Amino acid sequence: MHQPVREGLEEYLAGRLPSGEFESHLQSCAECSVEVEILREQSRLVRVLRADEAVEPAPGFYARVLNRIEQHVRPSIWALLLEPSLGRRIAMASAVLTVAIGAYIVSTEPFRPARMNPTAIYAIQALPQQDTPAVEAQDRDLVLANLASFQDN
Amino acid sequence: MDGLTGVLPFPATGARPQAKTRVDHRNSEEAVLVRRIQARDEIAFREIVERYQAKVFSIIFGILRNHNDAEDIAQQVFSKIYFSIGNFDFRSSLLTWIYKITVNECYDYLRKKRVRKLVYESDFSEEDALRMENSDTATDQHTPVDTALAQRDLILKLLEKISEEDRMLILLKEVEGHSVEELSQMTRMNENTIKVKLFRARQKLLKAAQRLNRSGQSIS
Numbered sequence A: 001m002h003q004p005v006r007e008g009l010e011e012y013l014a015g016r017l018p019s020g021e022f023e024s025h026l027q028s029c030a031e032c033s034v035e036v037e038i039l040r041e042q043s044r045l046v047r048v049l050r051a052d053e054a055v056e057p058a059p060g061f062y063a064r065v066l067n068r069i070e071q072h073v074r075p076s077i078w079a080l081l082l083e084p085s086l087g088r089r090i091a092m093a094s095a096v097l098t099v100a101i102g103a104y105i106v107s108t109e110p111f112r113p114a115r116m117n118p119t120a121i122y123a124i125q126a127l128p129q130q131d132t133p134a135v136e137a138q139d140r141d142l143v144l145a146n147l148a149s150f151q152d153n
Numbered sequence B: 001m002d003g004l005t006g007v008l009p010f011p012a013t014g015a016r017p018q019a020k021t022r023v024d025h026r027n028s029e030e031a032v033l034v035r036r037i038q039a040r041d042e043i044a045f046r047e048i049v050e051r052y053q054a055k056v057f058s059i060i061f062g063i064l065r066n067h068n069d070a071e072d073i074a075q076q077v078f079s080k081i082y083f084s085i086g087n088f089d090f091r092s093s094l095l096t097w098i099y100k101i102t103v104n105e106c107y108d109y110l111r112k113k114r115v116r117k118l119v120y121e122s123d124f125s126e127e128d129a130l131r132m133e134n135s136d137t138a139t140d141q142h143t144p145v146d147t148a149l150a151q152r153d154l155i156l157k158l159l160e161k162i163s164e165e166d167r168m169l170i171l172l173k174e175v176e177g178h179s180v181e182e183l184s185q186m187t188r189m190n191e192n193t194i195k196v197k198l199f200r201a202r203q204k205l206l207k208a209a210q211r212l213n214r215s216g217q218s219i220s
Helices: A003-013 A021-030 A030-047 A061-073 A079-083 A084-108 A118-126 A131-152 B029-038 B042-064 B067-087 B096-123 B126-144 B144-162 B164-174 B180-187 B191-214
Strands: none
Touching: A003 A021, A003 A030, A003 B191, A021 A030, A021 A079, A030 B144, A030 B164, A030 B191, A061 B042, A061 B067, A061 B180, B029 B042, B029 B067, B029 B096, B042 B067, B042 B096, B067 B096, B096 B144, B096 B164, B096 B180, B144 B191, B164 B180, B164 B191
C-alpha cells in the first residue's frame, strides 16, 4: 500500500474523505484500490460487534456487584488453608510432628547389630540355650542357700 | 492481494507527530474519583459503577449478544475494577482501562464456554458430533440471523489471534467509533503511532483470516 493511501486510510475507513491525493491515488493504483476495499470489508465485519440497542442492567445492579465482591472477600475453608501465613504454620507443625514420631519409633526399635543378615539372626535365635558349668554351679548354690534360709525361718 | 495480506513494513511517514496538548489522566476529575476508591471510599466506587455500567453492558452485549451473560460478566468486571484499582497507573483514561478489563472478561468467558462445549461434545459418539456439526453449518448457510452470528464468531476468533493492545485499538476505533485523535488522547500515544499500530493490527487480522481459511474453516 502506498504512502498517500496509508496516510488517509483511517479517515477513509471512518467514513470521511481524506485528502484529494488519497482519492486520485486510488483511481490510478489498482493494487491500493483492492487493498483498501478489503480493509473496508474488514472494518465492516468488526462493526458487527457494535451493540445495536442501549443495554441497561436490571435495577439493583450495584447491590449485586457488592455481593459479588463480598463473595471474593469472604474466603472459603480451602482458601483459608492455602493462605500463606497459615499454610506456613501448618507446614511447620507437620514437620515437627513428623520428627517427633520418627524419633519415638527409632527409640523404641529393638537393638539389632548392624550388618547382620536375616539368616545370621535366625541362626542365633535357633541355637539351644546352653548354660555353662560355672553358671549351673552358681544356680545350684543359690537354690541351696534359699532352702537353708527357709528352714531357719 | 498478496501484498496486502503479508505484514507490510510501515515506513516512517514524512509527517511529524502532531503537537497536541496531551490529556493528563492524573489530574482529571476521574483521577480524583479513582484516588477516592483507592482510599476505600465506597461512595466513589458506587459513582464509578453507575457512570460506567451502561457502557460495560453495551460492550459485553455487543460481543456476546446475551443479556444473562452480560449481567454476570458485568458483575465480574466491576468486581475486578474494585480489587485492582490500586494498580491503575493513570497512563490511560479510566474508560480505556475499564474497556480492556471488559473485553478480556468477555474473551475469558468465551474460552471457558469453548472448553465446556468440548467436554460436553466428548460425551457424544463421533457420529453424533458430526451430525450436530453438519446441522450447525447448514443453519449458518441458510438464515440471515445465523449468518450474522457466524460473522460475529469469525471476527471474535480473528481478534483473539492478535495482541491485546492491537485488539483494543481496533475495537475502540471500529466499534466505539473513536477517531485517531481521541485514541491518541485516551492512550497518550501520538497520532502517527496510533495510525501505524492500527495499520499493523489490520494486517495481522488479515493474516489471521488467511490462516483460518487455509486450515479449512469457512468464512462467510
